[in-house]
Amino acid sequence: MRSVKKWGLWAILIIAIVISTVAPFVQVKGQIALNGELPFKAPLVVGRLIPLEPIEQKMFSGAFVEKRLYQVAGAPVVVTLATAKTNRNAIHDPLFCYRGAGWNIIQESDVSTQEGKLRIVELLKEETRTSIAYWYSNGEIQYTSPIFYWFQTFLRRLTLGKASDEPWLIFVQSVEPNSRSLVKTLNYFPDLMKL
Amino acid sequence: MKRIYFPLPVLISLPWAIWLARGLPASWQNAPFDQHSEWVFAFWLTGCFWMIWERPHFDSITWSVALAAQCLGVVGQLNILIYLGLALMLMSLTGIQIYIRVIWIGTALFWMPVIGWLFKTMGADTVVWIRFAGLLVAVFILTAWQWTQQTERTHAIS
Numbered sequence A: 001m002r003s004v005k006k007w008g009l010w011a012i013l014i015i016a017i018v019i020s021t022v023a024p025f026v027q028v029k030g031q032i033a034l035n036g037e038l039p040f041k042a043p044l045v046v047g048r049l050i051p052l053e054p055i056e057q058k059m060f061s062g063a064f065v066e067k068r069l070y071q072v073a074g075a076p077v078v079v080t081l082a083t084a085k086t087n088r089n090a091i092h093d094p095l096f097c098y099r100g101a102g103w104n105i106i107q108e109s110d111v112s113t114q115e116g117k118l119r120i121v122e123l124l125k126e127e128t129r130t131s132i133a134y135w136y137s138n139g140e141i142q143y144t145s146p147i148f149y150w151f152q153t154f155l156r157r158l159t160l161g162k163a164s165d166e167p168w169l170i171f172v173q174s175v176e177p178n179s180r181s182l183v184k185t186l187n188y189f190p191d192l193m194k195l
Numbered sequence B: 001m002k003r004i005y006f007p008l009p010v011l012i013s014l015p016w017a018i019w020l021a022r023g024l025p026a027s028w029q030n031a032p033f034d035q036h037s038e039w040v041f042a043f044w045l046t047g048c049f050w051m052i053w054e055r056p057h058f059d060s061i062t063w064s065v066a067l068a069a070q071c072l073g074v075v076g077q078l079n080i081l082i083y084l085g086l087a088l089m090l091m092s093l094t095g096i097q098i099y100i101r102v103i104w105i106g107t108a109l110f111w112m113p114v115i116g117w118l119f120k121t122m123g124a125d126t127v128v129w130i131r132f133a134g135l136l137v138a139v140f141i142l143t144a145w146q147w148t149q150q151t152e153r154t155h156a157i158s
Helices: A002-025 A054-059 A094-100 A146-158 A182-187 B008-020 B024-030 B037-054 B060-075 B079-091 B098-111 B113-118 B124-157
Strands: A045-049 A063-072 A075-084 A104-112 A117-125 A128-137 A168-174
Touching: A002 B008, A002 B060, A075 A182, A094 A104, A094 A117, A094 A128, A128 A146, A128 A182, A146 B060, A168 A182, B008 B060, B008 B079, B024 B037, B037 B079, B037 B098, B037 B124, B060 B079, B079 B098, B098 B113, B098 B124, B113 B124
Parallel strands: none
Antiparallel strands: A045 A063, A063 A075, A075 A168, A104 A117, A117 A128, A128 A168
8 A cells, every 4th residue: 555655656746747847848829920910001000110128028038029119190109019938927917017117007997999908007107107008818809907817828728729829918108108198099000909 | 753754756846846936036036026035935934844844744635736736837837836836845744733734825925926916006115014924924823833832742741
């Protein structure tokens, strides 16, 4: 009986080590190619790729990230599209990061869209004011809850991609904070709102 | 004091569990909401080793659950399960009262990044105080437990 237990422990340990060693190398299906869906040019919209800051490169290590600078009806906005590749933990809760960097949230509200909702947040740090919009999307629904994002990505990895496609974090920051309401600007860019 | 020898797979699993939680130090160093968590962790770990030293006992079910939690954490890339697995694994090596083990696993949350996320609206400085409040709870539990132990011993002698 004792020997059975001993071998049982060995079996459990070996299975656990094999699973946790192999898992990070398993390619999970359902990675969506979002960059094709968001044009660089549209009516009243023109954009270009911009490089990531070194801190962003470090932060998004293990994720696919694209940063674009758009002029939307004359207002400059930075759009960051990020999705986890090998490291799901590279995709953070934007509000957690901003709070950690010393920004104070003045106002936050959710805006309903056809596919779900996105969050608009006004931030203040010392004398600097800015506004951001963000949402997660797996191509079917748009949502703002990081808990739901963790749950969806967790389930997706456990089912080897069968549960859903890999969600993206879409993050928009206005460059000129007081120029115009970010919601108004986003309305000029329906392709972005559809992501 | 009764000494027990833990099975070899268990002794191997412990460094493995620590290896899986290797992201923690970087988080403590870089994340503003995780400042000083290493002190909470160091104290929590000392408490674990103390309990193991005082009442060594191997609980194969808790150990298996710990490994399962860590596997799920690695496959699903959910760090909290990896950290919880580590806490469970350490608690599988002691035979102290179940309620103390449960509370001790609960206090493990105070060195995990999740506390920073949960209390993010309060600001990074307040989160440090919350972590140390958790540490105080842990100190209280250990003291109460030690007191119970001493009382038991005194009764046994008399």
